[in-house]
Amino acid sequence: MTSLDKRTEETTADDGARAVTEAALFEAFGGVRGMVETVLPGLLFVSIFTVNKDLHWSAIAALAVSVVLVVVRLVMRDTVKHAFSGVFGVAFGVVFAMMTGNAKDFYLPGMLYTLGLSLAYIVTALAGVPLIGLILGPVFKENLSWRTRNPGRKKAYTKASWAWGLILLAKCAILFPLYWWADTTQLGWILIALKIPPFLLAVWLTWVFLAKAPAPIDVFAEMEAQEKAEEERKAALAAEGGDGSGGTPSAGPAGGRHRREA
Numbered sequence: 001m002t003s004l005d006k007r008t009e010e011t012t013a014d015d016g017a018r019a020v021t022e023a024a025l026f027e028a029f030g031g032v033r034g035m036v037e038t039v040l041p042g043l044l045f046v047s048i049f050t051v052n053k054d055l056h057w058s059a060i061a062a063l064a065v066s067v068v069l070v071v072v073r074l075v076m077r078d079t080v081k082h083a084f085s086g087v088f089g090v091a092f093g094v095v096f097a098m099m100t101g102n103a104k105d106f107y108l109p110g111m112l113y114t115l116g117l118s119l120a121y122i123v124t125a126l127a128g129v130p131l132i133g134l135i136l137g138p139v140f141k142e143n144l145s146w147r148t149r150n151p152g153r154k155k156a157y158t159k160a161s162w163a164w165g166l167i168l169l170a171k172c173a174i175l176f177p178l179y180w181w182a183d184t185t186q187l188g189w190i191l192i193a194l195k196i197p198p199f200l201l202a203v204w205l206t207w208v209f210l211a212k213a214p215a216p217i218d219v220f221a222e223m224e225a226q227e228k229a230e231e232e233r234k235a236a237l238a239a240e241g242g243d244g245s246g247g248t249p250s251a252g253p254a255g256g257r258h259r260r261e262a
Contacts, residue, residue: 046188121165
């Protein structure tokens with residue numbers, strides 16, 4: 001094999017690893033459709049409230065479109081985890097805003113969730129169990145093998161968790177002062193503007209870190225291989241036992257007859 005062939009194989013392997021990483025990130029974070037489902041209810045709320053300043057109609061419209069998104073996924077038999085998370089987020093916001101009578105409180109549960117998530121990313125990275133690894137491990141079929149068997153991937157997951165934590169924390173540093181100082185429409189439009197770009201930046205950094213990391217260890221394939229090897233071993237033992245037992249009975253009665261005849 002020439003050096004050119006080796007480089008070609010390495011390039012192909014790298015491209016394959018990057019494609020797997022992109023597919024896993026797309027699955028984990030919902031892709032374009034997941035982003036639309038995340039943005040649309042809040043966009044509808046702030047749009048209606050900007051026009052008529054009616055909290056009830058804005059909240060009802062946001063909740064209704066969230067439910068519709070879930071129903072569409074159910075009809076299409078698609079995964080509903082991203083749409084369901086959107087419904088719960090919108091529902092909490094609606095309940096909170098209705099209870100207080102302050103339209104800005106529609107955004108407060110989501111802001112508190114973002115703050116909690118940012119702290120979770122940072123704390124788990126410090127603890128050596130990065131949250132992004134817990135999220136993506138099952139997607140890559142490696143579960144928690146990266147913790148003890150793949151230090152390169154653990155390092156990549158730690159970097160990615162720091163990226164997510166700091167990006168979301170910076171987002172909170174912008175939004176929480178606006179919650180106190182800005183009016184509902186200003187807060188709403190800025191929050192909508194900050195929905196996608198920080199998310200895309202965090203996903204891109206995660207992709208960069210993981211694309212350079214060692215390949216994941218497919219623990220599911222390992223378990224299947226072990227089970228297959230164990231079945232083959234049992235089958236071989238059974239075959240050997242069957243041959244041995246088959247010879248003994250035939251010889252036993254014959255030997256017995258010879259002894260009786262003697």
